[in-house]
Amino acid sequence: MPLVLGIESSCDETGVGLVRDGVLLGDALASSVDEHARFGGVVPEIAARAHLEALVPMMKRAVSAAGVSLSDVDAVAVTAGPGLASALNVGLAAGKAYATSLGVPLYGVHHLAGHAAADVLGHGPLPSPCVVLIVSGGHTSLLLVEDLVRRPIRHIGDTADDAAGEAFDKVARLLGLPYPGGPAIGRIAEQGDPAAIAFPRAKVGDFGFSFSGLKTAVARWVERHDGPVPVADVAASFQEAVADVLTARAVAACRAHGVTTLVVVGGVAANGRLRDLAAKRCREAGIELRIPPPRLCTDNGAMIAAVGDLLVAAGAEPSRPDLSADPSAVLTHAQLGGPILVDHA
Template sequence: MRILGIETSCDETAVALVEDGRLLGERLATQVDTHALFGGVVPEIASREHLRVLPRLYRQLMDATGLRAEDLDGVAVARGPGLLGSLLVGVSFAKGLCLASGTDLIGVNHLWAHLLAPGLEGELRFPALGLLVSGGHTHTYLIQSPTEFELLGRTLDDAAGEAFDKTAKMLNFPYPGGRFIDDLAREAEPDTGLFPRPYIDNPTLDFSFSGLKTAVANHVADHPELVFETMADPQAVADLPGERRAALARVCASFNWAVADTLRIKVERALKRVGAVRSLIVAGGVAANTGVREAMRTVADGHGLALTLPSLSLCTDNGAMIAHAGWLLAKAGCRHGLDLEAIPRGRIVPLDWERAAPKG
């Protein structure tokens, strides 16, 4: 069974083909350089870029694999959550393909696709506790199967990835700045008293990183020497002199630790509530962070769980995860009609599949 995946939820345009759980090929165009001029994603520009490059990426992928639309068993598309204008580009393109070829349309929850993505590289063991850590969301789920996700804890305001982005912006790091924070953090020991671990003094599983962001802002205001005068380029970060580099590394290590340990505490708490699971799945852009990966490895080892981490290329938004999630949904007999809606961030993605006989 061949499934085409289309991803346009934010600022990455991506297409991929999966056949029976195996990745056949993918194409991706990033908008990082475009949005770096503004220090963040501009929704209108993102939508226009998706519209410009998606047809070309699709043609390139189909030419490379020697396939036509009529050879597909389904077209999977990220329907949300995300930027509405960006999502509509991908959803409209997918509907056009399905209308022209008669193949099935499969709307995919972008967040679930992140957590299912490691299945492209190894076995997913259910039931699992899933931690999604991205720019817009920090969620925990009890995952019983590719179609059964129970939300346990969610982002109340700023997600972990947003805290990374805003911290990097305060310091005038290159955009996107999360990887520069991670790189510098590895050069120093964290000061565990420098920044708070936010929203842990309560019994809930929800997340709030706004307090950590404020603490960093106050520290930066008290130490303006840490900040680049203008947005730095990667070479400027690499060429930082000794004392200033050490000071910045300490701040980055302390921030990294505060995020990672907060996630550890909440995941430990979630594991106590859900009872026996077979694995811990960690996914999303922040899952590429060294401190987060190490913290989750400690949790998994402490509970005797298999730790499922995607490779770094699958942490960020990509078409392969959408194609793979679509393949799993198609196997379970899930599909959508051409009235499929795009779901912007802030709204719940409905479980509105049409059920058919499961496919082999």
């Protein structure tokens, strides 16, 4: 079976992974999050420089962990979008270089398709159809997926403004918590009361999301509060509002489309309260819930290799040699810069 090398560099993680026939053989990940912490968010040029410094060491570490050599690689998959332009270009240049030097095909991959494919590594092929909830720092979407690489990906609902992860970062900053906000809020929320404050749950259509108003509601509550702010209660109440909206919409989407499997992926999918509430609501609705292990929820090279593995198995044509980064790529197909697979079944 072909061995696929995956490279991820869309934001502040430099990831390399090696996948063969749906099995993760080895991966490595470097994060530049500490370098961005004092700025309260990712600085693109700092991220790009960190990718330059980390990519070769991560490549060596992943290859060693997999027990293979680079000469064993049969195809290279690389994130081509969306993401930070300067960061994407580092990974894309590396992917082209490795593919050219090894004489193997290159596949440009949509970053969000990678998140969906991460679950394949933990639980096997995605059921067809399934609803995929992607929740990350830059994206919050509900997708109807029939075949991740052979058929168009249909958006059931998207966020109208802030993504869930972005809202976590902004609220953490309001509360004086460190960046990144998701883990910080998750930790302190364990000490708080999720019912202490009734923060709003915005509704956008049947399955859409909006977190900007929730963020503003938290800010206004903190401004009006007399005395020391009960940070743990605010964090727990905010986290509950996010988890409530995400899981309620996702379960409703499954019911509306007659789907019996919900897949939750992306960095926010590592949040303990979201995982627990999703499990409870799916159990009550008779829906199978699939969430990758926490380490595969954040950006990583393994998930990109997983998409490449699926593309190779499906007989997809490689991406064009002039493949370029697309920082604002909309997810309609898993592959970028190549012929679109058409499944006539």
